[in-house]
Amino acid sequence: MPIKIPRELPAKEILEEENIFVMDEQRADAQEIRPLSILILNLMPEKQKTETQLLRYLGNTPLQVRISFLRMASHESKTTNQNHLDTFYKTFEEVRDKTFDGMIITGSPVEHLSFTDVDYWEELQEIMDWTNDHVTSTLHICWGAQAALYHHYGIDKHPLPKKCFGIFEHDVLTPKERLVRGFDEVFLAPHSRYTTVSLEEIENHPELQLIxxxxxxxxFLLASKDGKHIMATGHLEYMANTLKEEYERDHARGIDTAMPENYYPNNDPEKQPKHRWKSHSSLLFSNWLNYYVYQETPYVWGEE
Incomplete structure (x- = not known):
């Protein structure tokens, strides 16, 4: 089934060229079906790239999904065209009285700051509190995952001695958990971050489950035991070239970032990276949409 997005959204043409099932609002409104309503709080600087990355996977399930984009009113974006934001994004004030079946909170390149020093932290805290009563399940990605752990569970992030940057193997600890149904026991996923969270603190928290x-x-993957909050500290939404683009961008800015680990064939940056985590990316998003959103959300909000 398709994702339902505005007809003019730039990602629509890209996704259609990739054979992703996309339906514009006019056609979707004519169907006798209730689509899942998903809100995406996009905190990434290159918003159009992130939109496309997420929509690729949200559009690859049997469920019809209506997408809305949210931006921070307390932060001025310097990297996304204002007309794009005005056309496709809403502020929290415009959605605070609405309910959503699911929500995604993305990462953000503000790891060097304490949470309280981020200029939109107060607004983000208000939004995260609001999700408890207005969203069935929220998927938090990278810094968004760390922000959720800090806000909801009091678990802070910690600096790493060097950037965690590359493609790494992960072990599934809870194979019966719905989020990883269909996963291999060991799977690959990209990471790109300077901070981490404590394994011990998560294991000892009574409301959290390490996955x-x-x-x-x-x-990498963890969740609240009630399924309201899903956290992924890496970037399964990334495409094959995303780490390459970040690596080249850092060096163009004079940042001496080490080459991403386990990424380039034979560690040769002249060779094209392979997309070796795509199937598990699809599984993560489809499992979240199905088991944590579709199977749990009320058909009509406010009714049991």
Missing amino acids: AVSDDAGV
Whole structure:
């Protein structure tokens, strides 16, 4: 089934060229079906790239999904065209009285700051509190996952001695958990971050369940035991070239970032990276949409 997005969204043409099932609002409204309503809080600087990455996987399930995009009113984006934001994004004030079946909170390149020093932290805290009563399940990615752990569970992030950057193996700890149904016992996923969270603190928290970890990258997948909050500290939504683009961008800015680990064939940056985590990316998003959103959300909000 398709994702339902505005007809003019730039990602629509890209996704259609990739044979992703996309339906514009006019056609979807004519169907006798209630689509899942998913809100995406996009905190990434290159918003159009992130939109396309997420929509690829949200559009690859048997469920019809209506997408809405959210931006921070307390932060001015310097990397996304204002017309794009005005056309496709809403502010929290515009959605606070609505309910959503699911929500995604993305990462953000603000790891060097304490949470309280992020200029939109107060607004983000309000949004995260709001999700408890207005969203069935929220998927948090990378810094978004760390922000959720800090806000909801009091677990802070910690700096790493070097950037966790590359493709790493992960072990599934809870194979019967719905989020990893269909996963191999060991799977690959990208990471790109300077901070981490404590495995011990998560294991000892009574409300959290650890789902997948990496010997090299640490904690990766975890969830609240009620399924309201799903956290992924890496980036399964990334495409084959995303780490390459980040690596080249850092060097163009004079940042001496080490080459991403386990990424380039034969560690040769001249060779094209392979997309070796795509199937598990599809499984993660489809499992979340099905088991944590579709199977749990009320058909009509406010009714049991």
